[in-house]
Amino acid sequence: MSRARVLLRSSPVRQSMWLSLLFVIASALSLGVTYYVAHGTQDRAIRESLMQDMAGFRATPSAAALAALVNAETAETDPQRRLLSYRRPGGRIVAGNAAIMQQQEGFRVVALGPAPVEIAGRFISLSAYIHGGLLTVAQSARPLDELRQTYLRVVLFSLLPAIAAAVLGGVLLARRAARSLAGIETTLSALTSGDLGARVPQMPGRQGDIARIGRSVNRMAEAQQQSTEALRQVSADIAHDLKTPIQRLAVQLQRLQDTPGLPEEAQALAGTALEETRGITSTFQALLQIAQLEEGAPRARFEPLDLCELAATFAEIYEPAAEEQGRRLSLSLPEAPAMVTGDRTLLGQLLANLIENALRHTPEGSAISLSLRHQGEATILSVRDHGPGIPEEERGKVLRRLYRLERSRTTPGSGLGLSLAAAIAGLHGAALQLSDAEPGLRVDVVFGT
Amino acid sequence: MKILVIEDDATTGPYVAAGLREEGHTADLVTDGREGLLQATAADYDVLIIDRMLPLLDGLSLIKTLRGAGVRTPAIMLTALSGVDDRIEGLEAGADDYLVKPFAFGELAARVAALARRPGLQEQETVLRAGDLEVDLVRRRVTRAGQEIELLPREFRLLEHLLRRKGRVQTRTMLLEAVWDISFDPQTNVVETHISRLRSKVDRPFGSGLIETVRGAGYRIAG
Numbered sequence: 141m142s143r144a145r146v147l148l149r150s151s152p153v154r155q156s157m158w159l160s161l162l163f164v165i166a167s168a169l170s171l172g173v174t175y176y177v178a179h180g181t182q183d184r185a186i187r188e189s190l191m192q193d194m195a196g197f198r199a200t201p202s203a204a205a206l207a208a209l210v211n212a213e214t215a216e217t218d219p220q221r222r223l224l225s226y227r228r229p230g231g232r233i234v235a236g237n238a239a240i241m242q243q244q245e246g247f248r249v250v251a252l253g254p255a256p257v258e259i260a261g262r263f264i265s266l267s268a269y270i271h272g273g274l275l276t277v278a279q280s281a282r283p284l285d286e287l288r289q290t291y292l293r294v295v296l297f298s299l300l301p302a303i304a305a306a307v308l309g310g311v312l313l314a315r316r317a318a319r320s321l322a323g324i325e326t327t328l329s330a331l332t333s334g335d336l337g338a339r340v341p342q343m344p345g346r347q348g349d350i351a352r353i354g355r356s357v358n359r360m361a362e363a364q365q366q367s368t369e370a371l372r373q374v375s376a377d378i379a380h381d382l383k384t385p386i387q388r389l390a391v392q393l394q395r396l397q398d399t400p401g402l403p404e405e406a407q408a409l410a411g412t413a414l415e416e417t418r419g420i421t422s423t424f425q426a427l428l429q430i431a432q433l434e435e436g437a438p439r440a441r442f443e444p445l446d447l448c449e450l451a452a453t454f455a456e457i458y459e460p461a462a463e464e465q466g467r468r469l470s471l472s473l474p475e476a477p478a479m480v481t482g483d484r485t486l487l488g489q490l491l492a493n494l495i496e497n498a499l500r501h502t503p504e505g506s507a508i509s510l511s512l513r514h515q516g517e518a519t520i521l522s523v524r525d526h527g528p529g530i531p532e533e534e535r536g537k538v539l540r541r542l543y544r545l546e547r548s549r550t551t552p553g554s555g556l557g558l559s560l561a562a563a564i565a566g567l568h569g570a571a572l573q574l575s576d577a578e579p580g581l582r583v584d585v586v587f588g589t
Numbered sequence: 590m591k592i593l594v595i596e597d598d599a600t601t602g603p604y605v606a607a608g609l610r611e612e613g614h615t616a617d618l619v620t621d622g623r624e625g626l627l628q629a630t631a632a633d634y635d636v637l638i639i640d641r642m643l644p645l646l647d648g649l650s651l652i653k654t655l656r657g658a659g660v661r662t663p664a665i666m667l668t669a670l671s672g673v674d675d676r677i678e679g680l681e682a683g684a685d686d687y688l689v690k691p692f693a694f695g696e697l698a699a700r701v702a703a704l705a706r707r708p709g710l711q712e713q714e715t716v717l718r719a720g721d722l723e724v725d726l727v728r729r730r731v732t733r734a735g736q737e738i739e740l741l742p743r744e745f746r747l748l749e750h751l752l753r754r755k756g757r758v759q760t761r762t763m764l765l766e767a768v769w770d771i772s773f774d775p776q777t778n779v780v781e782t783h784i785s786r787l788r789s790k791v792d793r794p795f796g797s798g799l800i801e802t803v804r805g806a807g808y809r810i811a812g
Contacts, residue, residue, distance in 0.1 A: 383669035388600035390691035460782035
């Protein structure tokens, strides 16, 4: 969204817009009423003056006297302002300064004189039959037009600046509020992306609602940081308290294995036991890691990397293992590099977990394909196998920690591979989706949507 | 070599120290961070092995203090932690290598050897040799007894890595890190497979093996 649109949508601007609109309506109403009243008064004044004129003419004793009076008045009257016309029943103009003709589109007024001039503009007229002829007296309605002009000017020079001031004030207020809100927004997104030290900048002296929300956000962040610290500490303590004994166990098993003269059988047992300690550690490691990832920890170290290169490396790494089981691990990559921002080690673990999962839960000899493709804005990394798949109702559950399908209880694995993969995907803003490849399981990791 | 082990665990510490002595090194063992700091600054060691969680002064602070004081002795950090950031934190604090518990002694020994001779790496050379094997790094050409050998890029990197560290054991995880750029162990036999492919091209046709397997530890090219 453009900045202007964001600003327009912000609540202070909208409030000031509403206020301005209300102000405009109120002002327009009161101006309208005064205009109406003033217009009426003026209009009445013109009509009354016409009626007085007419009464004056009516007082003449004869047609000739009327004509003389009309002519006398005409001599002093500007036809643009006042029209007089007295005509006999035949239509011939006896006296006056104008001829009024009815035409299709209305009336036409032509000023009589040395050179007839057509008169434009609105007139208010009054006609009466006096002494057998038709006398028409008309006065220009220009004062009414001028009144309208004046009112329009009032609107232009008082109302418009007021509206402009209201809008400008609203925008300024909105920008101030937007700055405070932007501070809260950036802080919140920094907090969500794992920067737990982020705080809303405090403006001393401000007591507004936004400042108050800012302080609440900071208190919340403080509490979150503390509980995260506590969790980290607990994880570290557990790791230390459990891994150190495991290390001791491994050391002792190693010494046992290295003891000279140990029967071969005992040596093999010690070797198996050593392998087991490694299994325990990796389960344990995965659990700690998922906890850390779900906290949203280390995005600070993300860097741009090419998923194509990573996928190719891991296809190569697992190819021998696949070959040993008589499988084909195929790789399909797009032409262009697929750049994402992330942690190479973690994304490598994600890939390793998905491939291992496919190798582990499918029959020997079946094919596994690893592919990367672009779809619109998104880059999709898929691992597809031809195994038994995962029933739809179980798909949500396998992403949970330590959940294993009933039939997988006997296969090796910690039940953490997919949940670790999902946690890593989540940290990278990617979605991990499971679907039916008919037959087999298809895992899509959708980046960048 | 003279090695200082700073490890508070009553089983791991003595085991590591004893193992190092068996390999012919001189190993001193201290069991807390403060003592470790004193000892590391007082005597001249070739390598330090530092546990991350130590009483009195933890391993990270210890190594930061040492580096701050200008002590450049190569150091390996041992840790029970292996979180996402722990490894990077350790390296950033000034450790040269990082090993997650539980580890096999062979792994530690190989890494100690690698660290101690780090400055001796022949980075400037453009042709690496071992016996009648020659690797021209500029022209990416490999020959043995004058006969040219075709290698895939990954095989070339593997061979180059082993040749640059002639005479020193390289463990699986060290090779995964150096050749595949992976800092975790995906539990596959990719290293073994590549070593075997490399042997089939570099060793087998010539009837003599340059690439040795060191049981329980890794691989090396004798130098």
